[in-house]
Amino acid sequence: MLKNTKESCISVINTRTCCRSFSDKTVADCDIESILKTGQAAPSAKNRQPYFFIVIKNQQCKKEIALAATRGREKQFTNWDQQSAESMIKGKSKMNSNDLVIAEAPVAILLLRDSDPNYSEGISENLEIQEEQGVACVAYSMMIAAQALGLGMAWMCSVLNIPEELEDILTKYGIAWKKTWQPRVILPVGYSKKEKLRKPKRKELKEVSSWIN
Ligand SMILES: Cc1cc2nc3c(=O)[nH]c(=O)nc-3n(C[C@H](O)[C@H](O)[C@H](O)COP(=O)(O)O)c2cc1C
Known part of the structure; x- marks a missing residue:
């Protein structure tokens, strides 16, 4: 039993882990809406909110995206030898890219970056970074919301490889696809098929931190 809000918030964050196998149990629309609103609660530079969400429940549509994503991985692995790339794409590699999960989950949330092309500010490279940071914050907020609601969520970056295919699908x-949209991540969401998920270990804190007292 969680004692207080502080403890429950930290516990939700620390126990969250990517879910890559989903049951077919339906997810309530109010839970999806709650996830989207929690995404919107994330910070963004100057509160520009440079993003758009597409909630995909249609099974055929999810399947088409999953297949396009799987094929699109080939672009990501052009520097791999053919055998490694093929086993990755077919899900036989230990580093399986898991794109078919997009079709398995009852819902997938596509997160698009949507920046104002007329907005400029100081060093444009920094603006780019800030916009991307804003979008990443949204995705992570959504993952935390899903965890708090008892749902599983995965992070699939394969949509980065298939902007034209996504536009077509x-x-x-x-x-009504906008030219200012750039796919950033697709977040399959649903109830986990597995009762317990194993969270990958993190590095020792001392390896990734320093303190100046
Ligand atoms: C930018 C980014 C891209 C990722 N892409 C994928 C992906 O394409 N497929 C996948 O299965 N997991 C992907 N993940 C999830 C990571 O593999 C996962 O977060 C990491 O292994 C730590 O596990 P945890 O989230 O369960 O703690 C991605 C995560 C991030 C932040």
Whole structure:
């Protein structure tokens, strides 16, 4: 039993882990809305909120994205030898990219970066970084929200490889694709098939931190 809000918040963060196998139990729309709102609660530079969310529940649409993502991985592994790349794409490698999970989860949230092309500020490279940081904060907030709601969520970066394919697929399903959209991550969400998930170990804190007292 959690004693207080502080403890429960930290516990949710520390126990969250990526879920990559989902049951077919339906997720309530109010839970998805709660996840989206928690995403919006994340910080962004000058509160520009440079993002857009597409919630995909349609099974066929998710399947098409999962297949396009799997094929798109080839672009990511062009420097690999053919055998390693193929086993990764087919999910046989230890480093399996897990893209088919997009189809397995009952819902997938596609997070797009949506920046104002007319906005400029100081060093443009820094603006780019700030916009990306804002989008990443949203994705992580959503993961925490899912965990707090008892749902599992994965982070799939494969959509980075397939912007044109996504535009084609989503347009077919009635989305008015904007030229300012850039896919950043797709977050499959649902109830975990496994009762217990193993969270990968982190480095020792002393390896990744220094203190100046
Ligand atoms: C930028 C980024 C890209 C990621 N891409 C993928 C991915 O494509 N496929 C996948 O299965 N997990 C992906 N992950 C999840 C990481 O593998 C996972 O967060 C990491 O192994 C730590 O595990 P944990 O989140 O369960 O604590 C990604 C995470 C981040 C932040």
